[in-house]
Amino acid sequence: MERLRAIRHGESFLAWCRYESIVTVYDQLVIDTSGGFFIDRYSEMVTRLCREAAITRYQADQWVGEALALRDRLPKVLTTLRDGILSRQLIQTVISRTDLISDAATIADLDTEIESILRHRTGAWTRVKLRDMVDRLVFRHDPDAVRERRREALDKRGMWIENFTDGTGEITGVMAAENIRIAAKAVKALADTVCAHDGRNRNQRNSDAMFALLTGTVFDCQCRREQCAAEIPDPAKVVRSVSTEAVIHVVTDAATLAGAPGIGWVDGHGIVSDEHVRDLAERPDATITPVTPVRTAPTRVVAVRPTTKTSDGPDSPVEPRSADAPPADMVIVFPGAQSADPYRPTAACSDFVRVRDGYCTEPGCRCSAFDADLDHVTEYDRTNPTQGGSTSSENLNAKCRFGHLHKTFGDWVDVQYRDDDGRLVTEYRTPEGFVIPGDAENLEDSFPNLRRIRYEQPPQAPPTPRVIAGDDTPPTPNRLAQKHARRRAERARNKPQRLADQADPPPF
Template sequence: MTEPHSTAPAGDSRGDDHWKTLSRSMGDALGSVEDRDESGAVRESGPARVEQLMTALSSVRAVESFTAWAQYEVIAALHAELVTTQPADHRLLDAHAQLGARIAMTGALTQTMGERLVDEAVALRDRIPRVALCLRDGLITKTHVTTVVSRTDLVDGTEHAEAVDTEIAATLRRRPGAWSRGRLRDMCDRIVFRRDPDSVRRRRQQAHEDRGVWLDTDREHGMAALGASMSAENARIAFESVKALADCACKADPRRVAARRSDALFALLTGQRFACECGSADCPAVVPDARVLPDLQARIVIHVVCDESTLDGTADNPGFMDGYGVIGADHAREIAAQSHTRVRPLVSTARESVSGDSTDPQRTDRRQFTPRAAAGGASIGTTPEVVRADSAGSPDFEARRLRASQFNQQMHAPSEIPEPQLTRPGTPQPDESSDPRLPSHLPSDPYRPSRALDAFVRIRDGYCTVPGCETPAWSVDLDHVTEYDHQNPDRGGRTDPLGLNGKCRFHHLLKSFSNWVDDQYLDADGRIVSVWYTPEGIRIDGPPEDNTALFPGLKRVRFTPPATRAPQRVIDQPMRDRTRTAATHARRRHERELNRTDRAIGPGYRRAHHTVDFTDHGPPPF
């Protein structure tokens, strides 16, 4: 017989007090939804009303988390009553299946869903009890639980289980913010992969052997679905190939994006020609024959980040694949060892002076604000870029070099970039004046980041930095958090790691053309914190974690503005004192100053000592 066990902190209550607090909050939330207050007066609309409803929404979500925790607690108790008291057997209708049937019938669920709830409840009780308390306290949701349970399955029943549970729970409590499913998955994988790389290796080998193709005909209206499982890099390359062919249609093509991609996939698989369906006799689309797709003028780049010790085989630190997430050390080495992979350093040992930068200021393929254009060339490049970055998992943790590995031998090599030196954790910090410096922007244009900074920010962010958005970092725009002032760069916008972050096109437009404001600053631990403010001034915390948790050595990289080679642009035409855009940007700068004052001193001081004055902020950026 097996006995249920729990490693939850001693003295933990059933959550009664927490539930009483939530009940009061829920009552307030329901009351705030009403159009009239307790006295019967009609509630006034406006920012205060929006803030009240947003607070109510947070209370509702906290109650959802608590009730999910309570449900798991009840199911775990049923498991202890009905399953763990029975001897293990191999019957199809064993005690576990019969408990699943009880759960399924009670909730009108499928048998599979009922058994999954049982499995999750047992995992929360026995494997990750501290994470269960995070669910109770509203730090995560039921959806998050499914992710954590599945990503910690590797350590179930091993000596690593308790340590993994402790570290995940501590991270959730230490780093509040918006945990998207992808970022939570990456955090769990980072912890598990470092604790038990051998299990990761075995599971990946099994998953690789189980790859396949399947057809799902259980669809309506004469439709079916075709699926396949393969390595992450192959899947990314295949998907990008489909996108590249689908994007050849002109803008007048009436099909939705997803429909065009479906047709492009069929053309690729069958060798048939993909055609634009705009119906115009003078259609400008140039669509290649799917049978000779390598002649398509496009470039496919898959970026992968890892440290040098992992590629050298002296450590088994996890890596990161753009558009996928954390990968194991063996996986990174396999990518680097493939015949069509070209491994080269992102930073060279021959350091350049910060007064120079080999980035051509006329190049547009490394854009900051415009969409990534299809690059001309003779063939499709398939480039998963394995970028070597420091990781704390290596015991020797010697100085590393960031490297880039690119699929396709025909890819143009990136220019050489000075190499940052990364130090052993726990050692005294050297004088920063002795650290090597990388150029932060182009010598000819302080507005445009250097290639070194461009790559650094994308590696650090991993995704779009807006809460909940998981657009891959190499598909986003780099944005100046504080609007760049072209006439006086010292006054607005910094082209450096703290002044830049990645935003997908939608969220970039949301910030640029509406009243949303974002900010980015260093907290007391030196961690970059990203926050957003709604048009009503309501603060929304950004992602709790970036890739510096996976590659701590990134914190040692330093950037310095290079000497300017060309004079700054001078606007010599007559200018108004202040345009509408200037007023908007000045207001945003002022709001950030007030928000930072709130964090440092408190809102009372701000109201007593600050007045709004936009007259000295000058014209807007262009």
């Protein structure tokens, strides 16, 4: 595992070396852009690169464009590639999400802030988390550019087709992000009505269902069985059903919704502008729900060290408080478990955890938290609940179905805790003891007020389980109980070392 990590860092360093070499060749060949020689000299440079690497001219041109953007616009971000913090694929994400910034001073400030977050934030960066982080900063530095970009993008919406030489073709539609989600759900809803014996794979069924929806034709199961039990609805009924049942989760601050500058986050899309958020809120079918239960009083309000910043800095601006709102250094605590079943979180707690996480917490997974399971990080012990993990927002996180099953039946151990800065940190430990950091961010970084909310298990103890034995011999612990005990012991053994590392972190 250490070697794999070193290889990943080495690949990033080699990509940095290539960018450095490209700009060196560029400076030697494309030195004078006057007199109409720019295209010829640039072509000479690209030709050298594509022939040396045996790649297409388009690929070589992409390498050159990235190298120049990093040198001239994002020199500090480029150093994170050299030091193995980002890969080339993630660097491409930063380049593409900052290309709308034209002001030199703004891009310089943005370069500094992105580099600072990448260096000082522990955890792994996935493409979607990095995209959301960069979009959040871009909007804060130049919100007018983001709004104008959205208007231009909506003006360019349309439909295009392309015919392939093998008798197939492609249809592309560009529309608002929320309409894409509704259309995709309608296609999948119709495609999933076939029986289990249909011979098409998911993509093939989606293609046929999309054609049926667009043309109003019949969509049939292709199992060719007389006893087929599939009930295929009329495509028009599917569209009407989905349009009224599709749920698009949007997260934002109350102040942004009321008209203040800010950002929003759309499930399955990422960061959007405040203007886009308000457009969604004004839809006649929109439902606005606070993340805290309106009919449930908090169990208590506790003071903590402030974890958000009220001045301009790496965190989003703090939401303005009303006169009766608790101070910014207070945490509001609500009940997190159902009174009848301490294992199950309340609906408000479940929604909050999904809002906070945004995505599956497995490193590299892009699954939405709203499509994922909720997992007790420290396992809830049904046999002896007083020894197991609590049903609280601090001990729950979102995991995709595969990640949840792997946690349940595998031998990995994961932990979740808050660091000295108040950020929620997840870590995964392999059966061999190798520690893999979780994601570097969640939606608390975009909406810092989420850090002020907690859901905790009620103080009353759950009922003691009843154990019936035929003799005085104590019952033998089953495999699950043994696994829980082993994980508790390993977490207890690793906690002192983690606290020591937090107090005296190793040099970078």
